[in-house]
Amino acid sequence: MRLAFSTLGIPGVPVPEVLSLADRSGFHGVELRAHPEEPVHPGLGRDERQQVVRQFAESGIRLLCVAGYPRMADSGDDAPVLDEVRALVELAHDLGAPYVRVFPGGGPDRATGDATAVRRLRQAAAIAAGLGVRVLLETHDSHSTGADAARVLDAVDHPGAGALWDVMHTWRGGEEPEETYRLLGPHLGYVQVKDIASRQDTTPLPPGEGVLPLADVAELLTRAADARTPAPGEGTGVEWLCWEYEKRWYPQVSELPELLPRVREHLLGLLADAA
Template identity: 75%
Template sequence: MRLAFSTLGVPGAPLDDVLRAATRSGFHGVELRAHPEEPVHPGLDHRERAQVAERFADAGVELLCVAGYPKMAARGDDAPVLAEVSALLQLAHDLGAPYARVFPGGDTDPGEADVIAVRRLTHAAGIAEELGVRVLLETHDSHRTGADAARVLDAVDRPGVGALWDVLHTWRGGEEPQRSCELLAPHLGYVQVKDVPSRQDTTPLPPGEGVLPLAEVVEVVTRSADARTPAHGLGTGVEWLCWEYEKRWYPEVRELTGLLPGVRAHLMELLADAA
């Protein structure tokens, strides 16, 4: 299993700095926040996109995902949401990323939110499949547990749509890692890990310094990846663990470059123990 880290919490970080941090610390990939305030976003032109892809290739670092903010279960017109998703998927394709991340964002009753999300994700699936990428629904906000996300993903059941398992939110939703993995396994793209002091205090900590059951998560994911054939024949099981670094929303946390070596060492230890 390979390791990535996320730039979701490093606002405006120059791409060369991100790639240098990845290569120096031994991470294999990067999850990029695709927002207009960041260096990489859907507003880039063709030449700029080609330059980003070339810089990743030259660094020997994989671009795992472009993480956007379309809200697939939110009330309102479908058209602007689908336009946002389409632009995000095109960006992923042009940069060579296999995944584009979206949120649920439901703001109505769960039944109605599920219907909206299924409709939009089914449409997005067609775009994703034509481009050869996948749109991943993160376990977050209105659909934070594996059970919540699986209701939608089971109904969509398309190769272009999958799940991004954010372990903090399933855990805060009261779901055990084994159960989350069972529900999400047929759809799982990759797993996003982090750590926190408690269910009430979500100030980010480096993995291993908080209370999240990360060892159990890694164990069940490793066992699931070894035992199953992925849905729709995509890939060879879950290949990535991605550490989400969130300094943007918690400015008091330590700097990324100083944390990366220790985070990598801890995740590698968890992987070795689960093997």
């Protein structure tokens, strides 16, 4: 299992600084927030994209995901959403990232939200697959549980679409990890984790000091990897755990450079105990 961290909560940090931090902390990859206020976003030109590729290649760190904000279940016209997805997929392709993150973002009408998300994701999956990328629907907002996301992804039924399992949201939605994995296993790209105080208080805590069932998640992923016999050229299923850092929204949490070594030690300990 390889470890990554997300830059979602540290806006505007230059790519070389992110890569240096990953290297010093012993992480294998990063999830980059793709927003116009960030160094990496769909508005980058060819030369800028090539520079990012060189920076990652020289560092040995993997760009795991381009994390965008298209809302697949939201109301409105499909065209602007799919245009946004296409731009993110092309960026991920140019940078060598295997995944693009999208949100559900739907409203209270479950049936309408499901139908909209299925329709858009089918088109997005075809675009992504043509460029060797997968679009991952994060368990979030209107589709925060494994049951919600699987209901959509089962209907989409395309290898270009998958799931990003945010453990906090599925657990707060009442699902235990084993049930979430049963539902999302066929679709999983990677798993995003953090720790929080309670179901009601989502203030991030240092790893191991909160209530999220991270040990159970590590055991499930380890067990699944051990049980699966891959075909030639295939991986062993989910290979990445990504730590989500949210200082942007919770200014009281520790600075990332001082937190990451502890995150790495904790996650590696959980995986070792599960082996």
